Amino acid sequence: MTVVVKLGGSVITEKDEPETVADDRLAGLAGALADGDIDDLVVVHGAGSFGHPRAAAHGVSATDGVQDAAAIRDIAGTMEALNTAVVGALADAGVAAVPVHPASVAHRTTDGALEFPTGAIETLLDDGFVPVLHGDIISHAGAGATILSGDEIVTHLARAVDADRVGLCSTVPGVLDDDGTVIPSITAFSDAAGALGGSDATDVTGGMAGKVRALLALGSPAYVFGPAGIEAFVAGDDVGTRING
Numbered sequence: 309m310t311v312v313v314k315l316g317g318s319v320i321t322e323k324d325e326p327e328t329v330a331d332d333r334l335a336g337l338a339g340a341l342a343d344g345d346i347d348d349l350v351v352v353h354g355a356g357s358f359g360h361p362r363a364a365a366h367g368v369s370a371t372d373g374v375q376d377a378a379a380i381r382d383i384a385g386t387m388e389a390l391n392t393a394v395v396g397a398l399a400d401a402g403v404a405a406v407p408v409h410p411a412s413v414a415h416r417t418t419d420g421a422l423e424f425p426t427g428a429i430e431t432l433l434d435d436g437f438v439p440v441l442h443g444d445i446i447s448h449a450g451a452g453a454t455i456l457s458g459d460e461i462v463t464h465l466a467r468a469v470d471a472d473r474v475g476l477c478s479t480v481p482g483v484l485d486d487d488g489t490v491i492p493s494i495t496a497f498s499d500a501a502g503a504l505g506g507s508d509a510t511d512v513t514g515g516m517a518g519k520v521r522a523l524l525a526l527g528s529p530a531y532v533f534g535p536a537g538i539e540a541f542v543a544g545d546d547v548g549t550r551i552n553g
Contacts, residue, residue, distance in 0.1 A: 317354025342401035344542030373451030410444040426468040474530040481534040482548035
């Protein structure tokens, strides 16, 4: 089984404390992934209190670019620091985790199309490693550099590696309706459009609405769940909100 899982930035960092890792939550998630019986695993993580505030301060998003080299270094550097922490937690749990920095391999064309070769990631999987990627700032022809979100990475990689299951571990137990109840299944955006809003933390990549739209574009079954659901997801069970059937 091939699984792509994203650890949300607000799950693995303390959203109200700039550039602070939520060590206990991260260790728990890493342990659950280590205990899972997964043939091929790709981990993607969000930016949380590391990348999002820096990107917002520099006025950078997925569409608004920056031409300032110092700003690019600032954003890329803080995401590499968070990635080091995530890779370290996974390694401590016994996962053969290795870092992959999208800024080094991905770019956007003048029309915003993503070019992201995945041969290195597929080779790492074939050799028994667990690639660990993250939201990043990447070169964008004519615009300097723009943000590549973890959600876009998830959908791109899920197609490239023909993932059997995709999971987004968020701060909530699933996509919630107006009453705060988990919506069990979403097969079209209209199923939950009235309930979807932006993140309550600084987020330059679209919040929950952006996550749902990205997952709906996949052919693989995808799930949105909270940290408490990671073991069920790894075990192959339905958990949280199932998206795409």
